[in-house]
Amino acid sequence: MKKTLALLTVLAATLTSLAAKEFTLLNVSYDPTRELYADFNAAFVKHWKEKTGETVNIQQSHGGSGKQARAVIDGLEADVVTLALAYDIDAIVEKGKLLPADWQKRLPHNSSPYTSTIVFLVRKGNPKGIKDWDDLVKPGLGIIPANPKTSGAARWTYLAAWGYALKKNNGDEAKAKEFVAKFYRNVPVWDTGARGATTTFVQRGIGDVLVGWENEAFLTLKESNKGEFEIIAPSVSILAEPPVTVVDKNAKRRGTEALAKAYLEYLYTPEGQEIAARNFYRPRLDAVAEKHAKDFPKLNLFTIDEVFGGWRKAQKTHFADGGVFDQIQQGNR
């Protein structure tokens, strides 16, 4: 009897260990992070294998941040989400009830392992002489910013423009609205995401300036012919903090909680931060940030909390149905 029990125990342990050897993780991310997570995933898979002996297959999904959040709410079984803005994850909390409301406290820096900002990408020689936000509202200029209704980058862009106008006009909201209305009057094409906007500007040759993610701008410089494009850092921009989190209910159902947590925590390690910096995301770790300080322009950055009172307030005021952006669009027709 004892021998049988021992044998069964060994068998169970063997089967369990065999069964646990391979995992799949789904990371639902926003549009321009393809290259970042291609690099990061390779590093994490190697790290996890060395640490635990387990094989991890990481699947990626990319798209406009708002669209991706809706997909997760509608049933896309993400183990982790790495989106463009906290509000999109809050929407998953409220409508999908897939993770707790205090998710942002679970990882350092409000669950944002890297930051970015909004800059301008112009064509060779900067033919339209763009230096700052004021140049973007000149009549006849073509701006490519993506659609704030679907794109996280576009929402950051909108808030950056608004923040600039507020600072310039001593907090005058009406003047800020007027400025942003002029800004969007110069938009000829509305892409749903940041990557689509880059395609429109870079590959299709439309517009005079791409206004969007700093990392996307650097990636474009890297992938295009030398000198074909230039980055213009505006006088003021917004500190964008793309957050990451485990989607608790999905991870629990799929048995990937520990793995998902470790995956996100790896973003904060020196290697994870190096990978972020190499892909033009501003690292959080001081040592890595110092090492790559020269790679990023020095910008005067404000936070969403400082100017708008946080994402919930900004979303409700500006991007909800009937909000300021909708009013601007209505006025611009």
Added chain:
Amino acid sequence: MKAINKMTMAAALAAQVGLSGVPAQNQDTNAAALLRRISELEQKVKILERKGELSEEASVEKAKTTPLVTIGAGGLQASSADTNFVFALHGVLQMDNRTFFNDGNIQGNDSFLLRRARPIFSGTVFRDFDFFFVPDFGGSTVQIFDAYLNYHYAPWLQLRAGKFKVPVGLEQLQADRDTLFNERSLVTDLVPNRDLGFQLWGDVAGGVVSYAVGVFNGVGDGRNTSNADFEDDREFSGRLFFQPFKKSKAVALQGFGLGVAGSFGNTSSNATGLSATTGGTLPGYATDGQQQFFAYNPTTGTVTANGGHWRLSPQGYYYYGPFGLLGEYVMSSQRVSRSAAPLTSANLEHTAWQVAASWVLTGEDASYNGVTPRRPFDPRNGKWGAFQIVGRYTELDIDNDTFPLFSNPLTSASAAKSWSAGLNWYLNRNLRLNASYSRTTFTGGGDAGTTSPATVTRQPEEVFLTRAQLAF
């Protein structure tokens, strides 16, 4: 871009020809203006092209979630974009006429009737779970004919639960809209109709082999379950059907099918009502004209089903081009008991068989699933649909041991033989008109009496049947 190149050339030409005599500085200014204009137009074209691309991307994305709704000869169907959820509405409406000749003045059998009026609700949820619900409004009371759920793991492995046709009779399993004649043959008197139960079934290798095995409440010959079971015993049914040449290159053999089906159950005696092998005034076996020619009606006492009931049915069909042939044989053996002296029981084995042939005069293919006209009815354009001639011979033989203890030989027939011939007109896939003549002769019975089966078995039954059918 061609337009832009042309414009570039035109601008250059204009600068050369039209502006000769203009000072050089002005020429440079005009050229620069033209270049700016060309650049603006180029941008506009690019913007339009990009908008077109984005619009197409948006349409593709939208199509992934837009439900599809179709309506046509196959009925109404709505499905989610991923087809994991489907709802379909079909229906069968049959308006019949029965006219009897030389029927010994039986009253009330010549009639128009709404033979079937069945909306058919079917669909799929979560890709693998199908449902099927069919009420019938054709009779004097509304009945639920089919109500089942079906889980399809794969075409070869499916599980069905609910009320549905028991997998025994070949003609019985044929859809009501596709049978050759108004009424099924005498064979169908001996096989179960619909019952409540579970069935594992599937089509293997694209239908080369079809199987079904199920457990049911148990239902009498030719009967539908009454949705209640008065006894604890179950009936097991199974069917195996082969179409060995279905995938072969021998076209002439592709339509050949052969199989066997059967059922076995135990029916315990229950005085309050059984699945209807009891006799007396309850319907027994009926003719093409739906007249009772046999009943378990001994002169004294009643008869109850009390013991084993098994059925065996070899069956087959052959279809090739416009020609169709269907045949089946059924043995139904039921142990019965008397309720009055002499208290005796017996195993009664009744048999029936049929051969039915058809020929589509207009050349369309005949099939087990009906005929689809190549030229649907459109007289303005000289299209008349499809015409099919049909013929059938069928016999039913009652076990001799039935008489006289379990049935009155003076009123119930001990055998019935029937031949039928008709013409079917398929106007299109949805509309069909039938006309047929059927003659049934009887052995035994025919004595004095004012009710069936005596009145029916007194003379051969001669009936002219017509039908107008709408099915979608």
